[in-house]
Amino acid sequence: xxxxxxxxxxxxxxxxxxxxxxxxxxxxxxxxxxxxxxxxxxxxxxxxxxxxxxxxxxxxxxxxxxxxxxxxxxxxxxxxxxxxxxxxxxxxxxxxxxxxxxxxxxxxxxxxxxxxxxxxxxxxxxxxxxxxxxxxxxxxxxxxxxxxxxxxxxxxxxxxxxxxxxxxxxxxxxxxxxxxxxxxxxxxxxxxxxxxxxxxxxxxxxxxxxxxxxxxxxxxxxxxxxxxxxxxxxxxxxxxxxxxxxxxxxxxxxxxxxxxxxxxxxxxxxxxxxxxxxxxxxxxxxxxxxxxxxxxxxxxxxxxxxxxxxxxxxxxxxxxxxxxxxxxxxxxxxxxxxxxxxxxxxxxxxxxxxxxxxxxxxxxxxxxxxxxxxxxxxxxxxxxxxxxxxxxxxxxxxxxxxxxxxxxxxxxxxxxxxxxxxxxxxxxxxxxxxxxxxxxxxxxxxxxxxxxxxxxxxxxx
Numbered sequence: 001x002x003x004x005x006x007x008x009x010x011x012x013x014x015x016x017x018x019x020x021x022x023x024x025x026x027x028x029x030x031x032x033x034x035x036x037x038x039x040x041x042x043x044x045x046x047x048x049x050x051x052x053x054x055x056x057x058x059x060x061x062x063x064x065x066x067x068x069x070x071x072x073x074x075x076x077x078x079x080x081x082x083x084x085x086x087x088x089x090x091x092x093x094x095x096x097x098x099x100x101x102x103x104x105x106x107x108x109x110x111x112x113x114x115x116x117x118x119x120x121x122x123x124x125x126x127x128x129x130x131x132x133x134x135x136x137x138x139x140x141x142x143x144x145x146x147x148x149x150x151x152x153x154x155x156x157x158x159x160x161x162x163x164x165x166x167x168x169x170x171x172x173x174x175x176x177x178x179x180x181x182x183x184x185x186x187x188x189x190x191x192x193x194x195x196x197x198x199x200x201x202x203x204x205x206x207x208x209x210x211x212x213x214x215x216x217x218x219x220x221x222x223x224x225x226x227x228x229x230x231x232x233x234x235x236x237x238x239x240x241x242x243x244x245x246x247x248x249x250x251x252x253x254x255x256x257x258x259x260x261x262x263x264x265x266x267x268x269x270x271x272x273x274x275x276x277x278x279x280x281x282x283x284x285x286x287x288x289x290x291x292x293x294x295x296x297x298x299x300x301x302x303x304x305x306x307x308x309x310x311x312x313x314x315x316x317x318x319x320x321x322x323x324x325x326x327x328x329x330x331x332x333x334x335x336x337x338x339x340x341x342x343x344x345x346x347x348x349x350x351x352x353x354x355x356x357x358x359x360x361x362x363x364x365x366x367x368x369x370x371x372x373x374x375x376x377x378x379x380x381x382x383x384x385x386x387x388x389x390x391x392x393x394x395x396x397x398x399x400x401x402x403x404x405x406x407x408x409x410x411x412x413x414x415x416x417x418x419x420x421x422x423x424x425x426x427x428x429x430x431x432x433x434x435x436x437x438x439x440x441x442x443x444x445x446x447x448x449x450x451x452x453x454x455x456x457x458x459x460x461x
Contacts, residue, residue: 033258036164039241040240043242045242050156053149058146119321155287158447158451171234172251172253173429177426178223178227180425187421269379279369281449283365284450285452295357307347312334379438392431397424399420402420403416
């Protein structure tokens with residue numbers, strides 16, 4: 001599958017890439033990493049907790065909306081007067097109320113008795129100052145909290161994906177090392193058998209036998225240790241993904257999925273590095289700055305409400321009752337003359353919170369500058385380390401070839417040769433591990449600059 005040109009690929013995101021890869025992955029036996037991650041996004045405990053929090057906030061918004069709708073209350077009772085047994089009264093009151101976002105409160109009512117019935121209507125309209133109702137304020141703040149929580153869930157999903165990919169690639173390399181150690185065991189067994197045969201004809205001594213046995217034990221120990229490490233790493237990953245540990249997770253680092261994903265990630269990083277001001281992109285998408293801006297908006301509104309609500313309040317009132325056939329209208333003025341300094345303290349508290357918010361915003365920008373520098377330095381060092389490891393691999397391969405010839409000539413024993421052979425094989429795996437690390441480093445850089453390019457971009461949930 002060809003990677004599309006970046007001007008088209010990164011306009012639409014990389015969702016199409018993963019969608020096209022999923023059918024191929026589904027055909028494999030067991031659970032592929034793509035399937036495992038998609039399950040993990042649904043099953044992980046931390047992500048479920050955040051998702052439940054979002055559901056709770058949405059329910060809270062629905063409850064607030066319901067409280068703003070028409071409320072109906074029935075109050076019924078029976079009253080008798082003693083010793084005057086003939087005087088009793090059965091009554092029922094049906095009270096309705098509706099609060100509008102403007103603060104207008106309408107309260108119609110119905111009064112029913114055995115002998116009479118009547119209708120009533122009460123209206124209250126705040127005229128000054130104009131401040132939202134308590135329910136409107138609660139709805140506003142809950143909406144902002146929902147935005148922050150949804151953004152946090154997206155960010156946490158991104159971090160989980162990166163963690164799972166890193167753990168998966170680590171298991172892949174552990175598996176490769178295990179295969180090397182298994183080969184080492186088989187080679188050590190062959191060598192031991194060869195030395196035993198040579199001893200029988202007098203061409204090998206006791207030291208040769210001991211060397212062969214030690215070589216075999218070293219190989220068996222390394223293989224067993226790797227078995228345990230793989231088992232522990234797989235179990236930790238499976239548990240974090242929230243999938244059944246009995247299910248078979250396919251280990252395949254060289255799959256087409258990883259190859260194309262790595263190429264897409266590398267191209268996206270190159271696109272970012274070409275930009276003149278990456279920090280500006282970071283600031284636009286940073287989660288902490290988003291939370292800061294939302295909190296500042298809420299604090300600013302709360303301060304404005306607080307300044308208004310403790311001043312004079314003027315309400316228009318009206319009412320009508322069919323029982324006495326009276327219509328009333330009026331104005332009510334309230335003003336708190338003294339509150340013990342409560343208003344002044346609350347204003348100072350909000351103003352201090354706003355000042356702290358501004359300071360935190362500037363501190364976060366400074367922190368982002370440093371973090372960006374560290375990410376870019378890590379990427380640069382990763383590329384240099386990769387070049388260095390390629391040379392290390394070449395040298396290890398050369399040493400292993402020389403050691404093989406020396407073993408044939410009797411210049412070194414098998415234990416020394418085994419060390420060089422393992423060094424050569426491990427150098428190859430170390431090189432692939434560094435490539436994995438560079439891939440993860442690129443992903444972390446993308447996540448730092450704009451995590452949305454991973455969730456909904458590089459990865460489709």
